Amino acid sequence: MQDGSLPLKNGFGAHSLNGNSVPNYEARYAEGWSEISALAKEATGHRCVICDRKAVETHHALYADGKGAIAGREIPGVHVFPLCGDCHKEAHSVENWTKDPIEPVTCNCSTVQFYKRLRKGWLERCYSVERTLFYPKD
Ligand SMILES: [Zn+2]
Numbered sequence: 001m002q003d004g005s006l007p008l009k010n011g012f013g014a015h016s017l018n019g020n021s022v023p024n025y026e027a028r029y030a031e032g033w034s035e036i037s038a039l040a041k042e043a044t045g046h047r048c049v050i051c052d053r054k055a056v057e058t059h060h061a062l063y064a065d066g067k068g069a070i071a072g073r074e075i076p077g078v079h080v081f082p083l084c085g086d087c088h089k090e091a092h093s094v095e096n097w098t099k100d101p102i103e104p105v106t107c108n109c110s111t112v113q114f115y116k117r118l119r120k121g122w123l124e125r126c127y128s129v130e131r132t133l134f135y136p137k138d
């Protein structure tokens, strides 16, 4: 995508705008969200994937994929990432977050550049955690 956003535009979650055209941001969360969020934090040893401080929040890099809205089927490390409060604010800054004026509920997402940082940090921290499980004496 030339605008630097993830290729997820249009066609998703037309239901998320109600009759008054007020975005229903609640539609971004389904039952089981707290468990998914907890699993994401557990995988990185409760570390923020950007700065390594304690992760206290879980960021959605996107709210829809090729199959539609992801609420309830978020995959930690693919769709959602644990962050500290400061990095979560940074994640939603104008440089790192793409807002869709037509369908903000499902089409807002991290920029590709920021997504790559999230993925890299996720993989590094998961590796640190997993290595202590497989090779506890290292
Ligand atoms: Zn952080």
Ligand SMILES: [Zn+2]
Residues within 6 Å of the ligand: 058, 059, 060, 088, 091, 092
């Ligand atoms: Zn977020």
